[in-house]
Every structure is written in structure tokens, then in C-alpha cells.
Amino acid sequence: MTTKAIRGTFFDFTDDPWKHVGDEESSARFVSDGLLVIDDGIIVAFGDFDEVGPLYPDVSTTHIEHRIITPGFIDGHIHFPQTRVLGAFGLQLLPWLQKWVFPEEARYADREYARDGAVRFFDNILASGTTTVQAFTSTAPVCTEEFFEEATRRNMRVISGLTGIDQNAPDYFADTPESFYSNSTALIEKYHNVGRNLYAVTPRFAFGSSPEQMQKCEQLKAEHPDVWVNTHISENPHEIRGVLALHPECDDYLGVYEKYNLVGPKFSGGHAVWLSDDEFKRIHDSDASVTFCPHSNLFLGSGLFRLGKATDPDMRVRMSFGTDMGGGNRFGMLAVLDGAYKVGMINNTVLDGSIDPSRMNAAESERNKLSAFRAFYSITLGGAEGLYIDDKVGSFDIGKEADFVALDWKAGPPGSDWHAELIADGGDPVTVDDAANMLFGVMIVGDERAVAETWVMGEKAYQRADAVASTFARHFDPAL
Amino acid sequence: MTTKAIRGTFFDFTDDPWKHVGDEESSARFVSDGLLVIDDGIIVAFGDFDEVGPLYPDVSTTHIEHRIITPGFIDGHIHFPQTRVLGAFGLQLLPWLQKWVFPEEARYADREYARDGAVRFFDNILASGTTTVQAFTSTAPVCTEEFFEEATRRNMRVISGLTGIDQNAPDYFADTPESFYSNSTALIEKYHNVGRNLYAVTPRFAFGSSPEQMQKCEQLKAEHPDVWVNTHISENPHEIRGVLALHPECDDYLGVYEKYNLVGPKFSGGHAVWLSDDEFKRIHDSDASVTFCPHSNLFLGSGLFRLGKATDPDMRVRMSFGTDMGGGNRFGMLAVLDGAYKVGMINNTVLDGSIDPSRMNAAESERNKLSAFRAFYSITLGGAEGLYIDDKVGSFDIGKEADFVALDWKAGPPGSDWHAELIADGGDPVTVDDAANMLFGVMIVGDERAVAETWVMGEKAYQRADAVASTFARHFDPAL
Structure with missing residues (x-):
């Protein structure tokens, strides 16, 4: 010792x-x-x-x-294989994915490229003060392997998992429900709880996963109840309409993940910009979590996260903050705090009643103000609680x-x-x-x-x- | 030679x-x-x-x-004596001024403090790539003098002027119409068009200047028609209501400056967040200018500048970009471009019709996208046109x-x-x-x-x- x-x-x-x-x-x-x-x-x-x-x-x-x-610092939402394409110009979520992201992420099927990317990724986050990430990878197992291998070399506490998408992605990038299930199973057995690695079953987002792939997620979580679940939720209005068109039986975006029994402890929904009050309430009731990614939400024109709503004491949801690099254009959590402060203040242009007195909500407005206490709590202990790792870090x-x-x-x-x-x-x-x-x-x-x-x-x-x-x-x- | x-x-x-x-x-x-x-x-x-x-x-x-x-780079709107208090926590415009800004600016009545501040200010902007600023000072002539003296030592093209406020400011900070007139006159004679210095008659904002002080501004501009006019306009909804309460004879914020014959070439209105379409049109028609200060507008929760509206080809207004340091929390124009890009994209969450199809405006939405061309134009030639110095820089x-x-x-x-x-x-x-x-x-x-x-x-x-x-x-x- x-x-x-x-x-x-x-x-x-x-x-x-x-x-x-x-x-x-x-x-x-x-x-x-x-x-x-x-x-x-x-x-x-x-x-x-x-x-x-x-x-x-x-x-x-x-x-x-x-x-x-x-x-x-704890980054609750970051895309490892977007390390090189952060800050790409001019598009909202869905066309941005097609034009910039999928082609770059596809390169991480190559082990050498993925390994180089992993070294750079961890260099960048450590230089930004980040010691824990919950990270998306790509559809290629190699990408997830190299992520965990480099994290292991650095002895870092990380959460990650093969990131499945079997629809609304180019053929060269999409996986299948079967390959997603078998690859995820192998990766869970190899990495979950080995060293400081934790595994998250990771359907990219409901718009990208067929009912069959969502069923595989449900099966994986049932077979490995200790694993985490990480995904996106309600980032962009176009995306939400797309999700509801694909899942007409669901009343809202959260309902899709609920249908497949994924929403509960250790579940993280990234962005959560357009959640209804009722969805926030159900996330609270199920003890699930959301991740606030201010720079990404601004950069991609997604919208303004309701920080004061998520922290309502009557239905406080677990919450981490995230860079969402590369939809977010900065690598570090200190930059995220700058963006989060501004989103809170801009929310208050409405909530202070200065535009429309009927929308005044003094208590929610107060909660939107990101003091240094709230800020540093959110990227340390609060982020750990959001990711269910507060027993560890x-x-x-x-x-x-x-x-x-x-x-x-x-x-x-x-x-x-x-x-x-x-x-x-x-x-x-x-x-x-x-x-x-x-x-x-x-x-x-x-x-x-x-x-x-x-x-x-x-x-x-x-x-x-x-x-x-x-x-x-x-x-x-x-x-x- | x-x-x-x-x-x-x-x-x-x-x-x-x-x-x-x-x-x-x-x-x-x-x-x-x-x-x-x-x-x-x-x-x-x-x-x-x-x-x-x-x-x-x-x-x-x-x-x-x-x-x-x-x-x-050209910074169209920056507050020299806020160099030390940029990024102060938690308040919107009017209480922020009272709590953080006026006490610090009052220190610039001391020549030694003002001189030290000026050295630091110009160090900071040069390190950020900025070679020209249009700057606010304070009510003390010493502050304006030290600004111009340091600019002269650096041989820099600057626009500035004694910044008058005779109401809605603490007694220790407010000036009077008479002192503002006599001090401004002396400063114009001493600095305007001497070396690379240009003088701007600078009523801080309509909320801070009595009708008598506004009349002095009108008189100064009439007596020195070559000088610039720099002020704030329509930054914050509370401020706008305050202005209209003080000037009930005016239909809108711009109307106050129009009443005193200040709106025309060489006039800059900082922020312009809440301008009506009609005010934009009148600014266009009069060949006046506005300044877009994205970080400040976010940081103080003021609102989202309508970039795509200001660039409407049917009524394009002259426009510079500004840090508005210290309401803006960054010194440099490259940071301003990051913020400006995000404001444009967030505007488009509405204008692309994804929330409310009746608000779709594809052309305005396209103009909100700050490409590198639009961005670097705005902080170089565009900024110079906005400030009427494009014959010089x-x-x-x-x-x-x-x-x-x-x-x-x-x-x-x-x-x-x-x-x-x-x-x-x-x-x-x-x-x-x-x-x-x-x-x-x-x-x-x-x-x-x-x-x-x-x-x-x-x-x-x-x-x-x-x-x-x-x-x-x-x-x-x-x-x-």
C-alpha cells in the first residue's frame, strides 16, 4: 500500500x-x-x-x-470519435450528422486511427480538467475498444458503450440489431467493471434505432442489469417530430425509451431541451437523469435548456453537464459553465416577466442563475450523482x-x-x-x-x- | 518617408x-x-x-x-473603465450597473488608476487582435483623457468620448448637463482628429440622460458636425420601459435620439436587441448604425439580436460587432464571433419554422448563419463601414x-x-x-x-x- x-x-x-x-x-x-x-x-x-x-x-x-x-470535472455527454470535427459549420442536428459526423466517425473502424484519436481525446480532456466522461463511440467495436483501452492506460473512471444506429444513417455507417446485440454483449463482458471502466448500453437516439434495435437494448439491460444506459433525448424539434413519426404509439420522446424499459437509475438522456413538464416529472419519478449541453444547444441552434425547471425542488431531476463535443465546440467543462450561465440568463429574459408578465416565474428564474456554487457542483458531485457514480468520485x-x-x-x-x-x-x-x-x-x-x-x-x-x-x-x- | x-x-x-x-x-x-x-x-x-x-x-x-x-479587428462597442469588472455575477442590466459598474468606473476619476487601466486595456485588446475600438469612458474627463493619451502613445485609430449620465446613477457618479457640455467641448477641441483620435458625443443611454443633457448632445453635434455619436439602444426590456416612461412623447426608443437630431451618419446604437421593424427601417433610412454584442446580450440575459433582420437587403443597416466588455465577458473579437454564431443559430430555432411553422422565414434564417466570410467581414471592413471609418481602415x-x-x-x-x-x-x-x-x-x-x-x-x-x-x-x- x-x-x-x-x-x-x-x-x-x-x-x-x-x-x-x-x-x-x-x-x-x-x-x-x-x-x-x-x-x-x-x-x-x-x-x-x-x-x-x-x-x-x-x-x-x-x-x-x-x-x-x-x-x-465530470463530462456527462461527449462524443469520442468527433474529436477532430468539433465546430463544423452551418447546420442543425440532422443534416449536421449526415454531412460532418458520420463520415468522420466511420474512420474509427480503423484501429490505428481510433487509437490515435483516443490519445488525442484523453490529452484534450485532461488538459481541460476533465477526469471522467460518459462517452459515445461509433458503430464499430474497434472504436469502443480503443476508447476503453486508452482509458485503462490512463486509469480513468469512464462510462461508454458501442453506439448503435440502424436507421437514418448511411449504409456504410449503420449497424443492425443483431450486430449491435452481439458486439455490445462482447464489450460488456470484456470491459464492464474491469478496472475503472463502466459500460453503457448506448442507442444513439430513438430516431436512429429501429424497434428491433430498441428491443435489443432492452434485452441487454435485462441481461446485464448493472450496466448504464446512455442516449439522446429531445434535442431538436425536427428530431422530435421524426421520433414520433417512427414511434406513433408513443405520446412523447421519453415514451419511446420507457416503452423499452430503459428509463430508471443509470439512464442518461442527453440535451432534454424540449422536454415537457410531464416528461421532466416522469424522469424525476423514475430517478433517471438528463444532461445539459449548453454549447451544443447553442451551436446547433437546438434551443435553450430549462435549467430552472430541471432544478425545481418539487421534481428535481438528476443532472450532469456535458460538452457534447463535437456538437459543442469546446472540449472542457469550464467552457461549458460559461455557456450554461448564458443559457440560464437568456431563459430569464422570459421568466422575469419583462416581456410577457404572464410568464413571470421568480422562483424558476432564480434557479436559472448559475452561481459558482451551482456551477462547480454540477461538474463535480452533481455530475457524479447524475451518472450514478457518486459513490466513486x-x-x-x-x-x-x-x-x-x-x-x-x-x-x-x-x-x-x-x-x-x-x-x-x-x-x-x-x-x-x-x-x-x-x-x-x-x-x-x-x-x-x-x-x-x-x-x-x-x-x-x-x-x-x-x-x-x-x-x-x-x-x-x-x-x- | x-x-x-x-x-x-x-x-x-x-x-x-x-x-x-x-x-x-x-x-x-x-x-x-x-x-x-x-x-x-x-x-x-x-x-x-x-x-x-x-x-x-x-x-x-x-x-x-x-x-x-x-x-x-474593429470593436464597435466596449467600455474602457470596465476592464477590471468584466464578467460580474448574476444581474440584468439596470441592477448590474448599480452594483458593479458605477463604483468601478468612478475610480477612473483618479488619474493614476485611469492610466494603469488604460495600459492594461490596450494590452488586452492588442493581444486579442483588436486595433480599433469605439469606447465608452466615464463621467470624469480624466478617464477620457487617459484613454486618448494611451491610444496616442500606441498610435491607434480609436473613437471615444466623455460618457454622460445625469440621472439614474448614484450621486457620486452622475454629471450634469452643464459639466457634460463644457467637458465634452474641451475634449473635442483637444483630441478630435488629433493624431488618430476621433471624438464621439456619448450620452450613455437615453435612460441615463435627462432632456437637458440630451439637448446638450444635440448642441454639441450641431457645433461640431464632424464628430461621432455613440450610445446604447434597446438593450433590455426593463430599460426600454424606463426610457419610454421618461420620454412619454416618443413612440419608441429610437424616437428619443431622433428627437434630439442625433440619428444619422456616424451614429452608433449599441445592442439594438429589441428594435422594432420600423426602428430598423428608420436606422437604415437615416444611414445610422447598430452594434451587435452577442456575449453581453447573453451574459446579461438581454436577448437575441436579429442578425438576419439587420442584414435584410431591403433595409440593410450599417453594423459593427462589439465585445461590450465588461457586460460582455471576453476581451476579443474572435470570441465575439463564437457568440454571434450561436445567437444566429438560436434565432433559427424559431425562424426555420420547426417550432411554429407560421414564423418560418427561410431568407432571414439563412442570413442568421455567420459564415467565416460574414464573420470576418463584420469585424474588419463591415465594422469600419458601421463606424464610418472605412476610408481609413x-x-x-x-x-x-x-x-x-x-x-x-x-x-x-x-x-x-x-x-x-x-x-x-x-x-x-x-x-x-x-x-x-x-x-x-x-x-x-x-x-x-x-x-x-x-x-x-x-x-x-x-x-x-x-x-x-x-x-x-x-x-x-x-x-x-
Whole structure:
């Protein structure tokens, strides 16, 4: 057993800040000088350095100074084989898939291409502070294999699965219900719960899976009840009409997944932009989950996720946030928080009653405001709860896996350094509010340049290059 | 006379790409191996290296390789004294001004603070590729003076003016009609058309100026007909109601500025989110201009600018794009293009008829799509036309001032390097479409890290630090 410790300033969550309106700091845990003790990648002690330190007098300790250490970020919805085609121009969901996505994803049937893509994919997410993803792959087993193989080499907690589509896709890309079933079965047996890998039965979306393929999903979940289920739901109005035309017996989009007994714990529906109140209620009642992907929803013109509705205390749904890279045009969760904040605020143009007083909803409007508490909760503990992995990751609780990020709140784009000096007189955070203000700056004024180090299972997996690590300097030199 | 030349790959515009639907490249000028010849900061020759080079056999030439050189970016709407408080949490326009903005702007009455702020402000915009701004200042003449003084030291083409507000502001910040008039007069005489400085009579917004202050604006413009007029218009529904309550004799927000004879050439109305069709028409008819500030409109929850409406060929309005830093949370125009693309796409969720077929408008929907051509036109030549400075800057036409940016399309956040290799086999752009695809990647997958060099009047004013200049490297090292 190898024991080590990290000393530094820690910030994580013990509860949902949406439950603490007006008192959000009570959901957070801020330890200005703390010690995190790790045995074989697992947290065995955590607390004030003065209290925990004496219990481990000889432990090898890394002191990470002038950083805020948070749990590693969790991306609930990302497409591994779209790594290269993120940010493709000009189309909404369905034609975008045909023109840009399927041709690129098809290349991941080639093992060498898939392996190269996997190295780049994990490089990119670690450099963005992300330590856990729930990822879509493609129809080719090779793509899913290389995803899990690279995740295994990095020892990362991931959820993924062969991504089935047997209709509304080009022939060269579509699979069949039979191939999807047999390949999924083999992949579950090879990867599920092996190391830190978790398997999700993954019908791409109801528009892409025939009733026969949906039946295979139901069968797989019945045969392997421990696996996850990951898919898309109600992303785009055209898509929704297409789904209901294909499944006329269902009243709404969620009804399709319900029909095949997929909706329940460990089910994630990505996007959920156009869910009715009744669908939100049924997701709540079944303890299923949705994923909010703001950049994608904006970039593809899908619509505005109702954050304040999803967090209604009477029917709070489990929720993770996701990049949805490549429908989303950024790799990291800090960028997602910038987009999520804006979606919440734009929702409030309506909900504050300033346009149509009859639509005023002050409580929902308040819940749309993505404070730093709500934001960082959503990409750590909240995301873990959304993905049913909060027993494993998402906070610094004893027994969890030691995935974390060291954030440098002064590093970022032009303007971020002076902005950061507004807080705590330019020094380290003294209070939980200092830390929250710095983290708000990181997500709104900053970007992934704030990610100084990313650690996985107690091992450093990414370190920002030194040169980039320096805060933004004044480049103007009249002598140039 | 000092003559010099820049050799490289150039991309600028000779026309409005919105006039060339389906054939946008005909609005652009792409010179894969070009020469830009500069005399005392002014462009005296431009074209293919093979044609122009022999005419200047002995000219001192800087060869900028593996970059796309565009005209310097033009920011039509930015608040100089908000440099430090960009990205402040949680409020819409009117309470945001009271809580965050007025206290910070008041500090710019202190000359030392204003001077430090000005150095930082210009450092930040140059590092973002911006060479021209139309800027708001504060009520203190010192703030405007220090802005123009620093712009003069940098020799930059700027538009600015004392920013008056005599109501709906705290006592410590408000000015009076009389002080606004006398201070504006002195500043016009001292700075307007001195060096590259241009003066704008700047009532902050109709909600903040009494009828008496508006009359002073009218008087200033009548006494100095050559000056610009810069203000805000129709940003937020609450604000609009406030304006109409203060000016009950006006039918709409634009009507207030019309009443005081301010609307015409050289008039810029920032935001213009909630303009009626009739107001757009009157702005078109009067040859006035609006500024699109997408990040601010999202960040403050103001609303969605109707890009496709503003570009209606039957009533096309002059238009610049702006950061609106600090209501916008990013300093640079490349970030603005990312936001502008998303606003256009989200507008189309309605205009494509997918929600309500009666609202379908295919032509307006098409105009909402911000291609790389439309995007880079809007922050160069289009912005210059919007600000009535297209005789001075915005393209590489002979006689214009040599402000330009060298863009490195492979540098940016995680993911941008591999994405860039999709185009031109990873090499330099060969065709105008290659260049446009690279520029789309810069604005959507990249950010201001693509700005390798910024030149002002033929002199290098910013160079990216070498370390940052390297393209994103794979940081994952199992040995770490």
C-alpha cells in the first residue's frame, strides 16, 4: 500500500446548492489549508492540515500552493470519435450528422486511427480538467475498444458503450440489431467493471434505432442489469417530430425509451431541451437523469435548456453537464459553465416577466442563475450523482477515488489577471466566498488555461507547460 | 518617408458577403503570396508578390510565414473603465450597473488608476487582435483623457468620448448637463482628429440622460458636425420601459435620439436587441448604425439580436460587432464571433419554422448563419463601414492605414491543432475556401491564442510570447 498526501486549498461539495437558495455556501466544503491522504488512489483521510497532518507524520506530501483544488470535472455527454470535427459549420442536428459526423466517425473502424484519436481525446480532456466522461463511440467495436483501452492506460473512471444506429444513417455507417446485440454483449463482458471502466448500453437516439434495435437494448439491460444506459433525448424539434413519426404509439420522446424499459437509475438522456413538464416529472419519478449541453444547444441552434425547471425542488431531476463535443465546440467543462450561465440568463429574459408578465416565474428564474456554487457542483458531485457514480468520485469524501484538479485563478485570456486581483486583495482565498468568486472568474473570464494540474487516482496526469503556467503578462513593448 | 513591406498570405474584403448569398467568396480577396507596401503607416501598394515585388526591389520586407493576415479587428462597442469588472455575477442590466459598474468606473476619476487601466486595456485588446475600438469612458474627463493619451502613445485609430449620465446613477457618479457640455467641448477641441483620435458625443443611454443633457448632445453635434455619436439602444426590456416612461412623447426608443437630431451618419446604437421593424427601417433610412454584442446580450440575459433582420437587403443597416466588455465577458473579437454564431443559430430555432411553422422565414434564417466570410467581414471592413471609418481602415486598399493581424490557425485550446489539420492537408491555405475554413476554426474551435502578431500603422504592437506561440502539444506523459 502506497500512501501519499496532497496539501493545499480544497473546495468541494457535500450537498446540492439548489437546495440552499440564499445560503449556497452551506452546500460547499472549503478547507483553506487542507490535507488529502491517498492510499492506492483512494482517499483515506481529508480535513484541516492541522488536524489530519499529525495522524500521518511520515506521509510523503506534495504541497500544491496558490491553487484551488476541486474534484476532477465530470463530462456527462461527449462524443469520442468527433474529436477532430468539433465546430463544423452551418447546420442543425440532422443534416449536421449526415454531412460532418458520420463520415468522420466511420474512420474509427480503423484501429490505428481510433487509437490515435483516443490519445488525442484523453490529452484534450485532461488538459481541460476533465477526469471522467460518459462517452459515445461509433458503430464499430474497434472504436469502443480503443476508447476503453486508452482509458485503462490512463486509469480513468469512464462510462461508454458501442453506439448503435440502424436507421437514418448511411449504409456504410449503420449497424443492425443483431450486430449491435452481439458486439455490445462482447464489450460488456470484456470491459464492464474491469478496472475503472463502466459500460453503457448506448442507442444513439430513438430516431436512429429501429424497434428491433430498441428491443435489443432492452434485452441487454435485462441481461446485464448493472450496466448504464446512455442516449439522446429531445434535442431538436425536427428530431422530435421524426421520433414520433417512427414511434406513433408513443405520446412523447421519453415514451419511446420507457416503452423499452430503459428509463430508471443509470439512464442518461442527453440535451432534454424540449422536454415537457410531464416528461421532466416522469424522469424525476423514475430517478433517471438528463444532461445539459449548453454549447451544443447553442451551436446547433437546438434551443435553450430549462435549467430552472430541471432544478425545481418539487421534481428535481438528476443532472450532469456535458460538452457534447463535437456538437459543442469546446472540449472542457469550464467552457461549458460559461455557456450554461448564458443559457440560464437568456431563459430569464422570459421568466422575469419583462416581456410577457404572464410568464413571470421568480422562483424558476432564480434557479436559472448559475452561481459558482451551482456551477462547480454540477461538474463535480452533481455530475457524479447524475451518472450514478457518486459513490466513486465527485468529492473528497473518504473512500472515493482521488481525481482532482488544481486551478490557477489568475491564468487565462487577456484581462483575467487584473480581474482576479479584485478578490482577496490579490492573495489566496481566505473564505469560501473568496473561493467561489475566484471560481466564477475562472468559468466566466477564464478558460481551461486555469487548469494547472490534473490528477487521476492520486497520480499527476497533466501539468500545464511552464510557459503557459505564467499568468498573462503585458506583451506590449514599444521597443518591439 | 520610410517604406517597408510585409510579405505573406492576406485575406480581406472588397464587398459585403451578405450581398453574395451562395457565392460569398466573391466578396473576399485572398492573396496566397502577397506583398503589402507601407509608407509612414499608410498602404501604398498591395497585390501578388510576383506583381508588386518587382516595383519595390529594395524595400525592407518582413516575411510573415504560415499565418493568415487580416485587417485589424474593429470593436464597435466596449467600455474602457470596465476592464477590471468584466464578467460580474448574476444581474440584468439596470441592477448590474448599480452594483458593479458605477463604483468601478468612478475610480477612473483618479488619474493614476485611469492610466494603469488604460495600459492594461490596450494590452488586452492588442493581444486579442483588436486595433480599433469605439469606447465608452466615464463621467470624469480624466478617464477620457487617459484613454486618448494611451491610444496616442500606441498610435491607434480609436473613437471615444466623455460618457454622460445625469440621472439614474448614484450621486457620486452622475454629471450634469452643464459639466457634460463644457467637458465634452474641451475634449473635442483637444483630441478630435488629433493624431488618430476621433471624438464621439456619448450620452450613455437615453435612460441615463435627462432632456437637458440630451439637448446638450444635440448642441454639441450641431457645433461640431464632424464628430461621432455613440450610445446604447434597446438593450433590455426593463430599460426600454424606463426610457419610454421618461420620454412619454416618443413612440419608441429610437424616437428619443431622433428627437434630439442625433440619428444619422456616424451614429452608433449599441445592442439594438429589441428594435422594432420600423426602428430598423428608420436606422437604415437615416444611414445610422447598430452594434451587435452577442456575449453581453447573453451574459446579461438581454436577448437575441436579429442578425438576419439587420442584414435584410431591403433595409440593410450599417453594423459593427462589439465585445461590450465588461457586460460582455471576453476581451476579443474572435470570441465575439463564437457568440454571434450561436445567437444566429438560436434565432433559427424559431425562424426555420420547426417550432411554429407560421414564423418560418427561410431568407432571414439563412442570413442568421455567420459564415467565416460574414464573420470576418463584420469585424474588419463591415465594422469600419458601421463606424464610418472605412476610408481609413478595414481592408488592404491603397490609402488605408496599415493595421493588421497575423493569425496562426493551429494555435488555440485543446483540440484545435488536429482540427486545423483537416484543411489543406495540414499545410498553408491554397484557396480562399481553405482560408475561410481555417478562419471558421479560429473563431469556433480557437480563440485569441491564434493572434500571433498585431500590427498598428505598419509597426508591430503585439507579439505572442514564444511559448504560447507553439501549437498545443500533447501534455500527457505517463512518466509524470
